[in-house]
Amino acid sequence: VSTQSTGPLHGYHTMFAIARSALRAPVRRTFAASASASVHTLPDLPYDYNALEPHISAEIMTLHHKKHHQTYVTGLNAAEEAYVKAPTPKERIALQAAVKFNGGGHINHSLFWKNLAPTGSPETKLSGGEFKEAIEKAFGSVDAFKKELNTKTAAIQGSGWGWLGYNKATKSLEIVTTANQDPLLSHVPIIGIDIWEHAFYLQYKNVKPDYLNAIWNVLNFKEAAARYKEARSSS
Amino acid sequence: MTYELPPLPYAKNALAPHLSEETLNFHYEKHHRGYVNKLNQLAAEKPAWAGKSYEELIKTESGVVFNQAAQIWNHTFYWKSLSPNGGGAPTGKVAELINEAFGSFDAFKEKFSAAASGHFGSGWAWLVRDDNNKLQIVSTHDAGNPIKDGHIPVLTCDVWEHAYYIDFRNDRPKYIATWWNLVNWEFANSNLK
Numbered sequence: 001v002s003t004q005s006t007g008p009l010h011g012y013h014t015m016f017a018i019a020r021s022a023l024r025a026p027v028r029r030t031f032a033a034s035a036s037a038s039v040h041t042l043p044d045l046p047y048d049y050n051a052l053e054p055h056i057s058a059e060i061m062t063l064h065h066k067k068h069h070q071t072y073v074t075g076l077n078a079a080e081e082a083y084v085k086a087p088t089p090k091e092r093i094a095l096q097a098a099v100k101f102n103g104g105g106h107i108n109h110s111l112f113w114k115n116l117a118p119t120g121s122p123e124t125k126l127s128g129g130e131f132k133e134a135i136e137k138a139f140g141s142v143d144a145f146k147k148e149l150n151t152k153t154a155a156i157q158g159s160g161w162g163w164l165g166y167n168k169a170t171k172s173l174e175i176v177t178t179a180n181q182d183p184l185l186s187h188v189p190i191i192g193i194d195i196w197e198h199a200f201y202l203q204y205k206n207v208k209p210d211y212l213n214a215i216w217n218v219l220n221f222k223e224a225a226a227r228y229k230e231a232r233s234s235s
Numbered sequence: 236m237t238y239e240l241p242p243l244p245y246a247k248n249a250l251a252p253h254l255s256e257e258t259l260n261f262h263y264e265k266h267h268r269g270y271v272n273k274l275n276q277l278a279a280e281k282p283a284w285a286g287k288s289y290e291e292l293i294k295t296e297s298g299v300v301f302n303q304a305a306q307i308w309n310h311t312f313y314w315k316s317l318s319p320n321g322g323g324a325p326t327g328k329v330a331e332l333i334n335e336a337f338g339s340f341d342a343f344k345e346k347f348s349a350a351a352s353g354h355f356g357s358g359w360a361w362l363v364r365d366d367n368n369k370l371q372i373v374s375t376h377d378a379g380n381p382i383k384d385g386h387i388p389v390l391t392c393d394v395w396e397h398a399y400y401i402d403f404r405n406d407r408p409k410y411i412a413t414w415w416n417l418v419n420w421e422f423a424n425s426n427l428k
Binding site for chain 1: 261265266269299302355356357358376377378395396397400401404405
């Protein structure tokens with residue numbers, strides 16, 4: 001996967017580096033005189049739309065993937081295309097919010113689908129090993145970890161994400177939250193939980209705690225452990 | 236003093252078919268009432284701010300207290316910005332000021348719709364009067380309220396997903412189009428006196 005090292009998107013290199021590893025999106029080089037822009041696509045869901053029932057309904061999964069995530073992909077492509085064409089710094093700055101919002105939405109949701117797994121699948125079991133031990137060390141117990149992640153995610157006043165993140169500086173697992181579609185940049189994302197209302201409203205309405213309890217049945221701990229291992233080894 | 240949930244200005248099915256009874260039921264009984272309950276919970280600990288009006292709390296508080304007070308106020312203002320007899324073109328003072336500020340109702344409608352549809356994340360789209368007596372369109376994030384910036388709110392549209400998801404799913408632009416069928420110009424004029 002090629003990366004850009006020059007041009008107006010240089011400042012976003014870090015964010016897109018994280019994005020590229022998460023997205024594995026095909027990068028099409030356009031041989032324009034100015035910097036190239038990549039064309040992002042909606043990644044396939046790794047399972048059927050009904051695979052997370054009864055915890056997350058097929059209706060939610062369908063809308064969430066086909067409508068919401070697709071909109072971020074479309075929006076990101078449009079924002080990036082406009083950005084590379086923008087002739088002045090002022091015009092580029094004016095487009096940054098759209099790049100951040102749609103880019104963040106694409107990154108976050110791409111990570112999200114992969115840190116979920118079908119109901120009852122082996123990936124949803126947090127088995128003993130380096131990752132489980134690290135959680136127990138950081139939070140005291142898996143239950144305490146669940147409680148903290150759920151409490152902090154539920155406390156977000158508005159739209160956003162709750163994360164288990166790996167802090168490379170302190171080499172520790174921490175719970176962090178991000179607002180709106182801001183990507184998680186301060187930590188390596190290990191588990192992300194979408195707390196935008198579209199992620200749960202049709203099934204759980206205003207009762208966020210019920211959604212947050214339910215999602216623990218479909219978190220992909222195998223993927224989380226793999227992300228943790230990769231984060232540790234690349235420290 | 237306990238904070239009370241102001242009554243809905245109309246029956247829960249009064250805005251149908253534009254906004255369903257189900258939406259009003261959840262939006263008013265769960266979300267709006269939820270903010271009131273939470274504020275009362277916080278006030279029960281008898282902090283210095285307990286008993287202050289919503290406007291005062293909006294202007295002086297932050298964090299979770301601000302969120303509850305502002306969201307109570309915002310939702311009350313939202314219900315009044317809608318009416319079963321609403322919709323159509325504006326009349327009276329607000330029509331005059333809209334033409335002054337935006338050129339025409341159609342131009343205003345386009346701008347307001349764009350602001351409401353394009354807002355990133357949760358929040359509100361507002362028509363406000365600034366201190367030059369001119370109308371402006373502003374949008375606020377989450378529980379944000381333009382009183383804090385010294386503006387006078389005239390109308391608001393809730394763009395949190397809970398406001399439209401039951402009836403419109405992800406289609407916020409369609410919800411905004413529906414909002415125009417309910418917009419309460421009488422209420423707007425009452426805010427311009």
